[in-house]
Amino acid sequence: MPKFKYVAVDDYGRLKRGSLEAQSFQVAMDELKGKGLWIMDLLDLSQSLFHREMKLGGGPRIKTQHFTVFCRQLSSLYKAGINMVDAVRTLSEQTESKPFKKILGEIAEEMQRGNQFSAAASRYPTIFSTIFINMVRAGEASGNLDEMLHRLAIFYEKEYYTREKVKSAMVYPIIMGIFTVIVCIILMMFVVPKLVANFETMGLELPLPTIIVIAISRWMKVNWFFVVIAVFVPGFLLKMIRRFERGAYILDLLKLKLPVFGLLYHKQALSRFSRTFCSLFAAAVPMLQMMSIVSTVVGNEVMAKLIRESRESVRGGHSIADPFRNSWLFPPMVVQMLAVGERTGSMDTMLEKVADFYEADVDQMADRLKAMLEPIMILVLAAIVGTIVLAVMLPSFKLIAGLH
Numbered sequence: 485m486p487k488f489k490y491v492a493v494d495d496y497g498r499l500k501r502g503s504l505e506a507q508s509f510q511v512a513m514d515e516l517k518g519k520g521l522w523i524m525d526l527l528d529l530s531q532s533l534f535h536r537e538m539k540l541g542g543g544p545r546i547k548t549q550h551f552t553v554f555c556r557q558l559s560s561l562y563k564a565g566i567n568m569v570d571a572v573r574t575l576s577e578q579t580e581s582k583p584f585k586k587i588l589g590e591i592a593e594e595m596q597r598g599n600q601f602s603a604a605a606s607r608y609p610t611i612f613s614t615i616f617i618n619m620v621r622a623g624e625a626s627g628n629l630d631e632m633l634h635r636l637a638i639f640y641e642k643e644y645y646t647r648e649k650v651k652s653a654m655v656y657p658i659i660m661g662i663f664t665v666i667v668c669i670i671l672m673m674f675v676v677p678k679l680v681a682n683f684e685t686m687g688l689e690l691p692l693p694t695i696i697v698i699a700i701s702r703w704m705k706v707n708w709f710f711v712v713i714a715v716f717v718p719g720f721l722l723k724m725i726r727r728f729e730r731g732a733y734i735l736d737l738l739k740l741k742l743p744v745f746g747l748l749y750h751k752q753a754l755s756r757f758s759r760t761f762c763s764l765f766a767a768a769v770p771m772l773q774m775m776s777i778v779s780t781v782v783g784n785e786v787m788a789k790l791i792r793e794s795r796e797s798v799r800g801g802h803s804i805a806d807p808f809r810n811s812w813l814f815p816p817m818v819v820q821m822l823a824v825g826e827r828t829g830s831m832d833t834m835l836e837k838v839a840d841f842y843e844a845d846v847d848q849m850a851d852r853l854k855a856m857l858e859p860i861m862i863l864v865l866a867a868i869v870g871t872i873v874l875a876v877m878l879p880s881f882k883l884i885a886g887l888h
Contacts, residue, residue, distance in 0.1 A: 488512040492521035493614075493776040513609070522614050522773070545610050546584045552644045554579065554588075559633040568629075569595045587611065600624050614777050615639070615760060622767035632767060639763045643756065646843050650752050653850040653857075654745075660861040664868055669704070669711065671872050676701040683879050693875035729785070736785040740813075748849055753784040754818060755842035757791075762835035772799055787813050804831075817841075 489503045490512070500521060506512035516523055554575055561571035569592055576588030587608055594604035602621040605612040616636060623632030680698050683690065690698070704711055725731035740746045760781055764774040772795055779791040794807035805823040808814040821838050825831030 486512075489527040490516060490521075490523060491780075492516055492523050493773055494521055517606075522777075523609060546581045548640075548644050548647070550579060550581045550584055551611065552640045554584070555633070555640045556637040559630070559637040562633055563630050568601050572601070584611070613781070615764065615781065618769050618777070619763060619767040622769065626768070635763055635766055639759055642759055642839070642843055646752060646755055646846050649847050649850040650748060653748065653853040656854060657857050657861055660865060664865045665715065667865075667869055668872065671869070672697075672701045672704050673708070673711075676872070676876055677705065679876050691875075691878045693871075694878050697872055697875040732785040733789065736787075740784065740786060744853065748846065748853065749784070750813075751842050751846050751849065753782055753787050754814075755839050755846060757782050757787065758818070758835040758839035758842065762832040762839060765835070766832040771804070790814075 486508070487503060487505050488509070490501070492500045494500055504512060504515060506515060513523060557575055557578070558571055561574065562568060566574070572588050572595065573592040576585050576592060579585050579588065591601070591604040591608075594607075595601055600621075602617050602624055605620065606617050619632045619636055620629070623629035676697060680701070683694075722735065726735055739749050742749070757778060760778050761774065764777060769777070775791055775795040775798065779788040779795070782788050782791065790807070790811055790813055794804070797807045798804055803823065804826050805819050808819050808822065818838055821834040822831070825834030828834075
């Protein structure tokens with residue numbers, strides 16, 4: 485019987501880790517839910533030798549863009565007075581994603597049979613996150629589902645927009661870096677050897693830069709498999725390292741320490757922390773459970789570890805802001821807003837202001853980075869390729885000079 489390893493949160497916000505045996509992934513999920521646990525991660529240990537991680541199972545997945553649009557449309561339809569069953573069924577007919585269309589149809593059928601939307605949606609954890617289920621359930625219980633849906637729409641729109649901004653800042657340097665590597669490999673392995681053959685037949689005395697380039701070219705042709713390893717293996721190794729808790733912590737710490745980009749990642753994590761925290765607080769999710777959920781969605785293991793540690797401090801009766809005061813991860817402004825929100829009972833309002841601030845900051849910083857990186861990357865590409873071309877052409881210049 486397959487064995488599963490899980491990370492979950494109970495009703496008191498305590499993080500639970502363990503393993504169980506079940507006939508299938510769905511059976512394992514049902515068993516954990518039957519114990520009153522909110523599943524964060526579920527790992528099928530029989531999937532591979534490397535314990536390949538399955539983020540909440542091998543269920544269907546949809547594009548973030550489709551889900552974001554769904555949240556906004558659902559909020560609008562429900563606010564317009566359309567009942568939830570008809571709203572979900574209407575959106576199932578309109579969505580561009582075929583898997584999502586099928587799932588929304590099944591959810592509408594379950595609600596038609598008398599189940600609540602939160603209960604029906606919780607069967608698909610790969611699509612409807614713990615945050616979504618908690619907020620919808622809170623809205624159903626309190627009678628202000630329209631407000632919760634509106635908050636969810638804003639939450640996912642802000643999250644999607646911020647993520648896309650960070651991606652857009654990263655795309656150009658990544659593409660230029662890949663292009664530079666490809667151009668260098670083509671020059672060194674195919675162009676340089678042909679030119680070298682011509683120089684050797686002429687018996688020219690080669691300058692030092694040309695000798696160095698030729699030596700590198702010959703090494704790459706003989707040891708081409710090392711070139712392949714250098715291009716493809718690092719990405720694979722990083723993925724393997726990230727599967728271990730300690731490895732993910734080190735990689736995320738290094739990411740935060742990167743020049744320029746580290747600050748961008750840091751601000752993105754702070755905006756995600758603030759937006760998630762204020763949304764869950766507005767949904768009246770218990771504080772300890774709220775902190776456990778936030779630690780799993782903040783997107784950085786370094787910050788997640790601090791949040792988990794602060795949860796234990798809060799359980800001991802301390803202020804939420806106290807554990808963050810001496811950490812470089814949380815600027816004084818964030819800590820102060822947390823403290824004020826805790827004293828006044830308006831933490832959702834305070835953290836919403838923090839989230840808005842950092843989201844705007846990430847937006848501006850991403851735009852500045854794109855504007856700054858484009859000319860820098862062009863200069864780097866020109867310098868690398870130009871050095872290789874110049875080193876190869878030096879003997880030709882020397883030959884032309886000798887003819888005069």
